[in-house]
Amino acid sequence: MNAPKPASPPVLQLEQVVRHRAGRPAVRDVSLSLEAGQVLGLLGVNGAGKSTTLALIAGALRPDSGAIRLQGQDFLEHPERAGRAIGWLPEGAPLWPELTVREHLDAHGRLRGLNGTDLDRARDATLERLELKDLGDRLAGVLSQGQRQRLGLACALLHRPALLVLDEPANALDPVQVVALRGLLRELAANGTAVILSTHQLTEVTAVCDRVAILHEGTLRYDAPLRADGHAALEKTFFDIAMAGRAQAA
Numbered sequence: 001m002n003a004p005k006p007a008s009p010p011v012l013q014l015e016q017v018v019r020h021r022a023g024r025p026a027v028r029d030v031s032l033s034l035e036a037g038q039v040l041g042l043l044g045v046n047g048a049g050k051s052t053t054l055a056l057i058a059g060a061l062r063p064d065s066g067a068i069r070l071q072g073q074d075f076l077e078h079p080e081r082a083g084r085a086i087g088w089l090p091e092g093a094p095l096w097p098e099l100t101v102r103e104h105l106d107a108h109g110r111l112r113g114l115n116g117t118d119l120d121r122a123r124d125a126t127l128e129r130l131e132l133k134d135l136g137d138r139l140a141g142v143l144s145q146g147q148r149q150r151l152g153l154a155c156a157l158l159h160r161p162a163l164l165v166l167d168e169p170a171n172a173l174d175p176v177q178v179v180a181l182r183g184l185l186r187e188l189a190a191n192g193t194a195v196i197l198s199t200h201q202l203t204e205v206t207a208v209c210d211r212v213a214i215l216h217e218g219t220l221r222y223d224a225p226l227r228a229d230g231h232a233a234l235e236k237t238f239f240d241i242a243m244a245g246r247a248q249a250a
């Protein structure tokens with residue numbers, strides 16, 4: 001008789017994560033977990049702690065307390081593994097203006113352990129998938145905002161990470177590219193990639209996410225599957241949380 005296979009750990013687990021910024025709590029006691037193939041939309045008003053949470057997950061900031069596990073391992077102790085398993089698109093898609101599009105992908109690939117024909121294949125497939133092939137030799141410094149955003153996305157997903165961490169991925173994209181991005185995220189999720197995306201666009205969440213988390217004043221106020229009644233229900237939940245905070249402050 002075959003022994004039952006041990007269940008794999010979640011792709012991402014946050015346990016009671018706390019992080020202060022400028023002496024104030026930006027993220028307080030946040031716990032959540034994400035399985036392979038799930039797409040989680042992270043919502044919250046300005047300053048709620050979304051970007052800080054994503055930077056903690058991506059390993060760019062260290063938590064003051066609590067644990068962050070990637071595929072079951074605390075990645076503070078495994079920074080090289082975290083880099084290979086995570087793709088991160090930070091807010092505003094920071095790029096090197098003096099490098100071309102192709103050079104960006106090569107640099108990101110090498111930093112994540114790709115080289116030789118593996119890197120060539122990954123780079124060419126990503127240029128094609130993100131419709132950047134014709135821009136391969138162009139300097140990042142002269143790209144349009146939407147092209148910059150697409151290059152940032154390409155750098156994040158080039159090495160096929162298990163977890164994709166995206167801060168406002170649809171920023172500056174035209175409506176055609178927004179639809180293409182939705183298709184890309186659904187395709188990645190269907191192939192087992194876990195995705196966490198922060199956005200102010202509730203329509204993006206209802207279009208691509210299967211779960212929603214809402215942060216408010218650094219705490220996680222809501223974490224649930226997207227309901228069948230979609231947009232209207234999400235809008236009500238979001239405003240209830242945002243306005244309750246304002247009523248208390250008034």
Ligand SMILES: Nc1ncnc2c1ncn2[C@@H]1O[C@H](COP(=O)(O)OP(=O)(O)OP(=O)(O)O)[C@@H](O)[C@H]1O
Nearest residue numbers: 021022025026044045046047048049050051052053
């Ligand atoms: N570099 C920083 N130094 C000091 N405080 C910061 C820094 N970045 C963010 N904060 C503070 O941390 C808190 C959370 O900010 P964060 O950027 O994570 O929120 P957010 O939900 O991403 O906001 P937005 O929707 O406006 O991008 C805010 O109070 C913010 O002022």
